[in-house]
Amino acid sequence: MIYNDKSKNRLKRAEGQIKGILRMMEEGKDCKEVITQLSAARSAIDRTIAVIVSSNLEHCLRDSIESGDGETSKLVEEAVRLLVKSR
Numbered sequence: 001m002i003y004n005d006k007s008k009n010r011l012k013r014a015e016g017q018i019k020g021i022l023r024m025m026e027e028g029k030d031c032k033e034v035i036t037q038l039s040a041a042r043s044a045i046d047r048t049i050a051v052i053v054s055s056n057l058e059h060c061l062r063d064s065i066e067s068g069d070g071e072t073s074k075l076v077e078e079a080v081r082l083l084v085k086s087r
Contacts, residue, residue: 001056010048017041049086053079 021037057079064071 001059003052004055007048007052007055010044010051014041014044014048017044046086050083053082053086 017037018041021034021041024034024037057075060075061072064075
């Protein structure tokens, strides 16, 4: 699968958030502030997972339809499993 720049940029932003959180921890920032930022980073990663899974599903469904292999329901099930596993 080819990962687009949008997905990569989302992860780069999350990476920046994580580095910021580590800095906050080193500076002894308040627990509530750290947790808020951790939640934001987790949310960013969750959104990236959803984007990647949906893009992959779309690509695989198109291939399946074009080839006529009838595997579309299995592809959808696999995508749902990936999303559930990510939580």
